[in-house]
Amino acid sequence: MKYLVPAIPLVLFVIVFFLLPQITMVRFSLGEGLTFGKIKYVFTMNNYVKFFTDPFYLRVLLNSFLLGTAVAIVTIPFGYVVAYALWKSKGMKRKILYICILFPLFTNLVVRLYGWRIMLSPAGPISWFFQAVGIADQNVNMLFNWPAIVLGLFSECAPYYVLILFSILTLINPRYLDVAYDLGATTMKAFIKVTWPLSLPGVVAGGILTYIWSFGAYATPTILGQPKHWTLAVHAERQILSIRDWPYGSAMGIIILVITLLIMYAQSRLFKGAQTFQ
């Protein structure tokens, strides 16, 4: 019992700042939205039924899934290269790489996204560069489309993905690679047979994080996209603050939460035995 005492502040924190708000959200989502943002507390699944029968929102849900997939597809290989380079580097080189990876995290997300808006705008440096080298003959607008959003999310997720993967790579005993070379493996073979399978838990954990992050993204689609690119998270917020249908917006919030939890559960089942490798 006395071992649980130190956990009390944390448990209280989780209850007050996570569990209670979530319970409130669930309660909202089961109610009925009235005019002027009022809620009639009844027990109805109507909001959920409405969501899953509305082709528009199903399309939004699908878009959110696709966005998560696209960002994961971009982040996984690029992040792997960076994490691998970080793992293989030593001394000063490693320090510099580390700083490059961590630096973006010191800047506020919204500030960074507005940075991308400048970079990708028709008057921005990338557009200028394309004209300077002759790829384009006029200003290029690279904003407000899917690639811009994927790029933005990639820049947000990559540092986390790299750090997760790097931490898994450092757990790989370098002897395994010595053994592989010693028994005749080429560098490529050793990577395919040893490094890659042993780093897979990191790829999956980092990939899932990237996926969940992008699936629930809010700021990036708003700043780098148009309303047609909005994710479910943006729509949930609009329902609550603009349309003032609290129960419907809450239902969307709960749907995002449940899907996220399901993905994480699937990951934990998938890699149940994997941790024993290390």
Place this chain on the structure above:
Amino acid sequence: MGNNAVELKNLKKQFGEVTALKNVNLEVENGDFYFLLGPSGCGKTTLLKIIGGLELPTEGSITIAGKDMTRVPANKRNTAMVFQEWALFPHMNVFDNIAFGLRMKKASSAEIKSNVTELLELFHMSGYEGRMPFELSGGQQQRIAMARALAIEPDVLLLDEPLSNLDLTLRQQMRVELVRLHREIGKTFVYVTHDQIEALSMATKIAVMNVGEVVQVGTPKEIYQSPINAYVAKFIGEANEFHGKFITKDADTFFETDLGLKLEVGEENKEHLQADRAVCIIRPEHVKITIDKGTKPANCFQGKIENYSYMGKQIRLWVKMDESGEIVFLDIFATELDEIRRGKPVTVGFDSIHTLCFEGH
């Protein structure tokens, strides 16, 4: 020449400013169970890695099975290494671990199957094909690591302290098993250890190393009985050590310690007469408690038991000699003395042939 499995010539290895190997020349004959023995940091593991190709030498040449291998990388050398921590691939079962090297050589699956089965039999591990490494005990992992290395039929098997992660009983068992294995398959083994008991009990030949150099090469018996210097003598076994010099008086030459103890020294041990400083080493098993019967050894001293330690089969005594105050240690059986207590007067003695004398410092 053609009889050598491994030949190292003028090998040097530099890690930045640090010299790991100074100038190593070694010849390992086919079928040797060759030991590289030395304290940690003496360069023995670096030397092993250089033979295996996991490190490249700064200077010098390596010949393996008659072919120059100096610049050939590890994956093109027909050597296999067993590491201290075994390093079984944790994501592969026993079969896949052993088959790894054969698959890299693109052996046929039938060949792989028969080789792996044979190796598992050799190590009494049949039936374990499907086990994962974490399901095996330390001793079993050790065997699988050996089997994995032997699977590629290496010209030389390199072992880097493979038993140091096992507990004492298992280690002793594996020593016997390794010697049996070596005899059965008749391959050349090069084995790195800091454990002189391991080296003495298993080796056909030992190279004693110290700070990047090979100090002495010989059979276990040669190394133990005729060490080339005080370092080897002390490293290869326990030793009483006396510093002093030789003194010649009235046509008689004896060794006098710094504290004035005079020791009779055998003729064959007097080669360092000229040295200003000399060191005299006497192994504890050559020191006897002499009770007034039979012939007395050449060197006999009165002393008192300073301390003792019970070790089961024997009891170790530290005896402080009355004449000089120096302490000599020896092991006796409990029956040799009727009473053991601190301060008890005893006589200790050792023959002059057991005084190993070297140049001192």
